[in-house]
Each structure stands twice: as C-alpha cells, then as structure tokens.
Amino acid sequence: MEAVLDVRSVSMNFGGLRALSDVSVTVREGEIVAIIGPNGAGKTTFFNCVTSIYTPSEGEVYFTPRGGTPVRLNGMKPNAVTALGMARTFQNIRLFRNMSVLENVMVARHCRTRAGIFGAIFRPRWVRQEEAEIVRRSYALLRALGLHPWYNELAANLPYGQQRRLEIARALATEPRLLLLDEPAAGMNPQETAALKDLVVRIRDQFGLAILLIEHDMSMVMSLSERIYVMEYGCLIAEGTPQEVRRDPRVIKAYLGEVDHA
Amino acid sequence: MDLQYFFELTLSGLTRGSIYALIAIGYTMVYGIIELINFAHGEVYMIGAFTGLIVAGILGTMGFPLPAILVLAALVAMLYCAGYGYTIEKIAYKPLRQAGRLSPLISAIGMSLFLQNYVILVQTSDFVPFPSLIPEFAFLEPIAHIFGSSDFLIVVVSAVLMAGLTVFIKYTKIGKAMRATAQNRKMALLLGVDADRIISVTFIIGSALAAVGGVLIASHVGMVNFAIGFIAGIKAFTAAVLGGIGSLPGAMLGGLFLGLAESFGAGYISSDYEDVFAFSLLVIFLIFRPSGIMGKAKVEKV
Amino acid sequence: MLLTFPLVGVRFNPVENIIQWRWRNLALVGIGAFVLSALWRWALARREMVMVSAAGQSSFRQRSIWDNRTLRWSVGGGVVAGLVVVPWLVSTYQTNIFISFLLYVILGVGLNIVVGVAGLLFLGYAAFYAIGAYAYALLNHYLGWGFWAVLPLGGALAAVAGVLLAFPVLRLRGDYLAIVTLGFGEIVRLVLENWSSFTGGPSGISNIDRPGLFGQELSVAGTNIYIYYIVLAMTLLTLVVAERLKDSRVGRALQALREDEVACQAMGIDRVGVKLMAFGLGTAWAGFAGVIFAAKTTFINPASFTFFESAIILSIVVLGGMGSNWGVILGAAFLVLLPEYLRAFSEYRMILFAVAMVLMMVFRPQGMIPARSRQYPVEDAEREEGGR
C-alpha cells in the first residue's frame, strides 16, 4: 500500500539538547499507527517536525496528498502542510477559546474556501453560498462528533473531554488525509476513553484517513493500532505490531523505571 | 574633528548612558521575572524627579547645606518611588497574573497615563526649574567645561549603585531567589520561593534606582515636567533591549551603548534627529535582534 | 495593602516651588485613600468569587435581547436618524464636537480590527492618522489637489504604510509588537516635526482647502454641516465594512490569529497573509479619518498625532470592548461627548480614563459592551441535513 507519510532519519536539536535523533516513521493509507514513549521522549517534538511547526535539523519528511505524488515538507509553512491534507490536534489543547464551538470548526474550513476581503465586504452571491456551505459542513461535523448541542457555546466553556473532541472536529474540517492526534485521551475518564476509541475507528472509516497517534493509555494503544513505534530519549527503540512491541525487552526496560502509564 | 570634541561627546554619552542604564535596570528586572513591559516605569522616574524637587524645595527654605539636600532628596525620592513601584504592581499587575498577555500591557499603559495626569493635576503641566543641587568639585575645575561635577556624580553614583545591585543579586538570599524565579517560575515556586514577594522586591528596587536617576538628571538638566518620563522610559527600554532584555549586565551595557550612540549621532550627524536615532535603534533591534547584542535566538515551545 | 495606603495619602504631597503646604488636600487624600483601599479589597474579593462561580458552571451562552434582528435594526436606525438631524438642531460649535466624536468612532473601529479582532496590540495608530492628514495637507498645499481626490488616496497610503510596517514585525510577540509600533509612531511624528522645509515643522501646515461641493462655495457653517455629513457617511461605511469583515472567512481568520497563532497556522491559515491584512485593514481607516480631519480643521501640525492620541484611541477600544464595534461607539461617546457636556468632568477627563483603563482590565477585561460571536442559522443546515 501507498505510504502517506514517510519520515526519513529526522533529527531535531534545541541548542545543545538533541530532542530527536535519527527517527524514521512511515504511515500507510488507512492505517492507525501509534507512537509511545515515556514523558519527554520527543513525541510531540516529532509531530511538530512533521507538521513543519519546527524545521527538522536533519532528515526529510515526505507526504503524499490525495491523488498526488510525494511532496517534501521540510521548510514548508505549517499552513501549507495543512492545505496538502495533514491535520493535527494538540496535547495542551489549543482551541480558539473565545470563539464559539461552531466558529472553531468554521475557521478550519479556511484552506478549503476562498472568499477574500472584497468578498467579505460586498458579499456577492458566491460568497454567501460559500458561507452557507461552511456553516452546513461545520455543523455536520459537530453532529458527527456529538458536539452539536453546544454549537453556540464558547469553546472555553466546554468540558475537558468535549474540548478534545472539538480539536478532532476542527482538524477534520480541514479535510485531511492524515490525522495526527497528540494524546487525545489525556485527562479523560474510562468511559470517555472507550467512546474515543470507537470514534477514532469510525472517523478513519468514514473519512478514509490514516491516523498517527501519541498516547499514554496502553489499553487504547494496544487495541487500536496496527503498528506501534516506541521512543525513548529522542530515539526509536522498537517498532512493530502490538504483540511484538509488548514482548520487546528494550520496551519493557524503558517502561520499567517509571510507574506504568496505563 | 578634533580629539577634544570626541572626548566631550564620549563623556556626555557616558552621562546619559548611566542614567539610561539606571532606568533600564527596572525594565529588565521586571521583564526577566514576569515578562511584562512595565510602561509606568518611566513615570516612576518622573515622579522621583518631582519628589526630589519638593524635598529640595522644603529643605532649601530651611537652610540645609547643598550636599545634605542632595542626599536627602535622593533618599526620600527613592523611598517614595519604591512605594509607588510596589503599589503600581499591586494594583495594576498583580490581579492580572493569570490573564493573557494583552491585559497587563494595557493596564500598564493606563497606569502610565494615570501617573502623568496625576502629576499634571496635583502639580503642574509646565516645565518647573529644578535647583542645582550638585556642588562644584574642586578637582574637576580644569575640565569642568566638558565634564562638570554633575556628570561626574551621575557616572559615579550609577556605577556604585549598579555594582551594589550586582552584589545583591549574586550573594543575598533574595537575590538568588530572584534569579531562580526569572529562570523558571514554576520550579522556584515548588522550591518554596515566595513569588509575590520576589516580584514586589523587584519593583521596589527598580523604582528606587529610577528615582535616583530622576533626581540626578533633573538637577543636571535643571528642568522637570510631567512628560520627561515618557521619552526617558522609551530610551531606557531601548537600552534594555539592546543589552538583551532580562539581563542585568545587558541593561547596563545597553544603556552606555545607547548613550554613546546618541551623543555621537547628535554630535557628528544632526542633533535634530537625536530621538529618531534612539527609536530607530529600538525598532531595528526588536525586529532583527530581539535577544539583544549578545543574546541568542530561542525556539518557542509548542 | 493596608500598609501602602497610608503611604499613598502622604505621597500626594503637593508642594510647589515656593513652599505652599496644602494640608487640607492631604487630609482629603488620606481619607479618600482609606475608603478606596477598603473598596479595592472588597472589589477584588468579589471578583475572585465571580471567577470561581463562573468556572464552576458551563451553561449555554445566554441569549440576549440583542439577538433580535428587528430590534437591532430599529435601534440602529433610530440612532442614525438622530445623528442625521443633529446639525440642524445644534450650533456650529456643537456640530464640530459631533464631527470629532464620529472621527473617533472611525479611528476606534479601525484600531479595533487590529487590536480587538486580530489581537495585535498597536500603539502607533496616530501615525497613520497623521499619514492621512499630511497626505491631504501636502498634496493640497503643493499640488492643489482636492479633498475628494485625496480621500481614497489617503486611506490607500495609510493601508500601504500599515502593510509595509507589518512586514518586518511579523515575527514579533505581542509586547514587542506594541513597542515597535510605538517607536514607529514616534519616528513618524519626529520626522514630521523636524523636516521643516517640507512639512512645515512644528508649526505645521495651514490654509488647507475645505472640501468643495460641485464647485460651489459654502459658508463656514455650511461647510461644517457638509463635513459633518461626510464624516457620518464615512462612519456608517466603516461600521458596515467592519461588521461584515468580522463575520467573514477573513474575520474568522483574524480572530483565530488572536486566539492562538500556532493553532491558527495548523488550521491552514497563512499567518503572514492574515497579519498583513489586519494591518492594512486597520490602518486604512486612520488614513480616511486623517484626510477628513485635515479638511475640517484646515490646519494641522505634528502635535495632533502624539503617542497620547494613540493612547486615547486605544482607550476608546479598550473601554468600549475589544472586538466590539458597538462598544467603540459608546467608548468614543464617553470620551468625546461626555466631557463636553459635563464641564466639571473635563478637567479630570484623562485621569479618569486612565483609571478606567486599569480598572477595566482588572475587573471587566471584555469592556463595556463585550464582543459576541455571531449566532449562525444552523437550524436551516439541520433541516437540510435531515432531508438527505
């Protein structure tokens, strides 16, 4: 199957600190892949390199848009990466807090719409239609994620678990091919986590996505993902199916020092 | 271009620079600890000058000798300004610790406008002559026309205060706590540092230093009015930025650098555009080297 | 806190050069300070409580009567109708005051796009006001251009200047941006002041033509009324454009930029483009207002465009409510109209506004009339969805 994301030997240095060293990751079409590792292993940094929020110090990132050929992402602007079809959520929720839930999703339609300043001022017919379409699709997404009762609420007023869902809705609104989820279950209770598991599978099927996720909740990782990458101190220490990874001695060692995260 | 002219400019640049450095310390310390540009800091300096003026007026009619007046005026101004600094922080910034980055900044601008207008109301909006408090030093007689005793005093006092401050920050318990808080507030809190107290101390020290600067420069120039804080404040801020905001030695160097740059700019190019030099330096540095002359770039964490 | 407040009392030590003790003031201040400190602590405690209770509940956002479209339109229409008849009811002098009120509304709404909507703290706004004013003054003085030719040009020039300023400051964080714009504003003013041969220096430019009405000469009072209508039309245009922008794809991008730059980029918004737009859209209005201002006073000098002016415009936005155009109107009314009609108040005008700015930030950061996000007609969308 075609590789949607192909990361080749990426490294990232912050001054003297080597947060990533020589990390290679591939995600194929329709796959759910997980990255795990102890706190500070460099997982979020990896996401930031992939989405071009940071420019990797070394190595290359390739992404294949729908119906296209692989594109090298190094040095691209983050918004261009999103426009190609990669969307993400943030570990420390980054919603537009003083905008309504619906508007949060509407913002994410930006790269798929085109009304400009003059369109906004004169509001010709096509702009009005585009606006209506934005509202319709955004609301449909909220409905798909069960957030529609709150559509008019300020994002900041949503309960924590719903905020994480809204981040996913917002990411989906950019029509991604690859979705990056950074600890989507953090701070959720077991019921919410279970619902989230179903949701991830459902959106993968419904929107035809490949999903790369960072997660500390082992039950979720083990049951969801088809393949797992394990990181420690910025290096990949293991890769494979959940069964393989679970048995890997290096992984067991890496996780022994600390309290089990599951 | 004769050498004497060059020396004249260097010395006058040194004088200005010392004052900028004194005020810049207040900006840089506050920024180092709470990442806020304390817009009202220039106004504290202005109030220092006014307090000095009032004290000097009272003591003058009571017939005190000049040196005593100068010392007392400076001390009282320091005390008052320390009080102002402390109160400003309590009223305008402390309640906004948790708010975003825009609110404290606007509050600071409000505070600065308030202090200006307050001085207009209770004092005057005109320029007020400031008595010359600085006695003539005999040993400076031969060079008095280029480096008067007030210049001398300004440079010496600033140097002494800055040295004192450096020692304070390096060796006292509070000083160490301040450095710790500036590096990592959360960590310092966990280790039992009382952040509120540290912040208060920072404001107090910064304001007291600005007050000294105010009294000295006012008696050097011989005039004060409510608006002197604005320009001086921006220039001192420029100095802080030049040296790398948040860094104490940076503020001192930045102050001197700016003072010299202005003095040479005015002396060799054109004195009309003196303030334009300072502002342009500020803008250019903020845009191209926001971390200062010696600083290094930082990647923002996501 | 208590410890400092007696200090505040003593600090108000208003002695003039010839020593003039003002014990009475001192006593008053002492008492005042005591009362104020008690009030202050009470208010802080209350604020704490309100914040706790607000955090506890996450109810639906309240619908207010302002959601009613007809009501909004009729109130707006009434106000406009009232403003239209104003010049026929009041003296020339008062018409002038209304002109300056409306000018501040234009300026406030323009600045609001940058500060309130896009969240970029901008302290040199008066510079763009000056660019508009000087564009008209200079073009009129040297080339004899008329008002109507320069009006669009002034706006365009200010917008271009705004975009040019935006380029270098793109990467700057909020507080640095504030300082750079402040520095830029002061540089513009200082250049105007010092370039005497071209700009007339500190004494400025006088005898600027008033706008002509199809070549007819109007009396002074007549021109005044004419200018009043020009400003009124411009104000309405500004408001309509600003409101439409806010509720558009571009407006949402601006707000997203204000809320979170990183997330905004991650949602596919070009941060650079949006910032340039914010600057251009915001500063254009200052340019328009500047041209009108020059035509109204027929005399301009750099003293009208100090940092103080920028601060006044900013306080209009902050007090009224960042991001809220209705708030700006109210803010401008407070700042311009109130002092005019409450004479006793005018001496304390600026100090009260300064205090209000601080208090507003502490107790009500959203301003007098908070901005509200738009209610979208999803019911329609829902019906459509259901029909499929």
Ligand SMILES: Nc1ncnc2c1ncn2[C@@H]1O[C@H](COP(=O)(O)OP(=O)(O)OP(=O)(O)O)[C@@H](O)[C@H]1O
């Ligand atoms: N902008 C930055 N500047 C300097 N160091 C950074 C920066 N971003 C991340 N780091 C460092 O890189 C290392 C990896 O951080 P990262 O956030 O990627 O870890 P993580 O695997 O996501 O951990 P967690 O499970 O806690 O989210 C950490 O030591 C962190 O302090």
Ligand SMILES: [Mg+2]
């Ligand atoms: Mg992380």
